[in-house]
Amino acid sequence: xxxxxxxxxxxxxxxxxxxxxxxxxxxxxxxxxxxxxxxxxxxxxxxxxxxxxxxxxxxxxxxxxxxxxxxxxxxxxxxxxxxxxxxxxxxxxxxxxxxxxxxxxxxxxxxxxx
Amino acid sequence: xxxxxxxxxxxxxxxxxxxxxxxxxxxxxxxxxxxxxxxxxxxxxxxxxxxxxxxxxxxxxxxxxxxxxxxxxxxxxxxxxxxxxxxxxxxxxxxxxxxxxxxxxxxxxxxxxx
DNA sequence: GCGATACTAAGTGAAATAGCTAACTATAGC
DNA sequence: GCTATAGTTAGCTATTTCACTTAGTATCGC
Numbered sequence: 001x002x003x004x005x006x007x008x009x010x011x012x013x014x015x016x017x018x019x020x021x022x023x024x025x026x027x028x029x030x031x032x033x034x035x036x037x038x039x040x041x042x043x044x045x046x047x048x049x050x051x052x053x054x055x056x057x058x059x060x061x062x063x064x065x066x067x068x069x070x071x072x073x074x075x076x077x078x079x080x081x082x083x084x085x086x087x088x089x090x091x092x093x094x095x096x097x098x099x100x101x102x103x104x105x106x107x108x109x110x111x112x113x114x
Numbered sequence: 115x116x117x118x119x120x121x122x123x124x125x126x127x128x129x130x131x132x133x134x135x136x137x138x139x140x141x142x143x144x145x146x147x148x149x150x151x152x153x154x155x156x157x158x159x160x161x162x163x164x165x166x167x168x169x170x171x172x173x174x175x176x177x178x179x180x181x182x183x184x185x186x187x188x189x190x191x192x193x194x195x196x197x198x199x200x201x202x203x204x205x206x207x208x209x210x211x212x213x214x215x216x217x218x219x220x221x222x223x224x225x226x227x228x
Numbered sequence: 229g230c231g232a233t234a235c236t237a238a239g240t241g242a243a244a245t246a247g248c249t250a251a252c253t254a255t256a257g258c
Numbered sequence: 259g260c261t262a263t264a265g266t267t268a269g270c271t272a273t274t275t276c277a278c279t280t281a282g283t284a285t286c287g288c
Binding site (some may be wrong): 149162 | 232233235236237238
C-alpha cells in the first residue's frame, strides 16, 4: 500500500495538467507520434515534449522511437492504480453510510481486487 | 466540458500530495477537526493548514468553524468528477481493446493497423 | 481576567513546474 | 551529399508549491 503512494503522487501530478489529460484522451483513440500529438497545442515542441516525458516517466504512456519518429501509446494498467484508489475511497465513505444496511442485509464483505 | 477541465486541474493537483490523500482517507471514516487531522503528520500547523485550505478550495472537503475549532468533512460529490473522467477514459481504451480483440477473433473486418 | 488552546496571518526560502528560444542530432528523401 | 523533418538538449525565466518560523486572533476553562 505504501509503495503505491509514490506512484499515485506522480500519476495525479501528471493528470493535473489539461494538456496532459488531453494527450491521454487523444491516445485513448489509438497510438500517435509526438508530432501528431503536439499539433493541436499552441506550444513549442520542447515544452510539449516535457509533458510527454512526464507522462511516460509516471507510466501512463509508453513510447518507442522508430527512425526519427517517436510513437506513443497509452498504458491502461497504470490508470488502474487511480481507479483502485478511487474505489477504496468510495468504499470508505459509502461504507460509512451503508454499513448498517450492509450488516443487516449482507453479512459477507466482498473485495474486488485487481 | 470546458468548465470541468479547470476543476479537474485543481482536484488532481490536490490528490497529487500524499498528505492530502491521507487526510481524505482519514475523513472517509468521518468528520474531524483540523487539529485531529494534523496530529499524525510531522509538520507545522500552518503548513498543514495550507493542505486543508487547498482541499477545501477545490471542493474535496467542506469545513465550518464552531468556536475555535474548524471541523472538516469530505464532499463525495466532488470526487465523482474524477470518477467520471476516469470512466470516460476507460471507455475509450476499452473500446479500442475490444475492437482489437474483435479484429483478432473475427478476420471478417479487414484493417491492417499495427 | 488570564493562561492555554486552536487556529490564522505574514513573510521567507528551496525546489519543482511550465513555458520559451536557440542550437543540435539523427533520419528520410531526393 | 544536401535539405527538410522529427525530435532532443541546453539554458533561461516566471510562477507555483511546500515547507518553515514568528507572531497574532479568538475562543475555552478556570
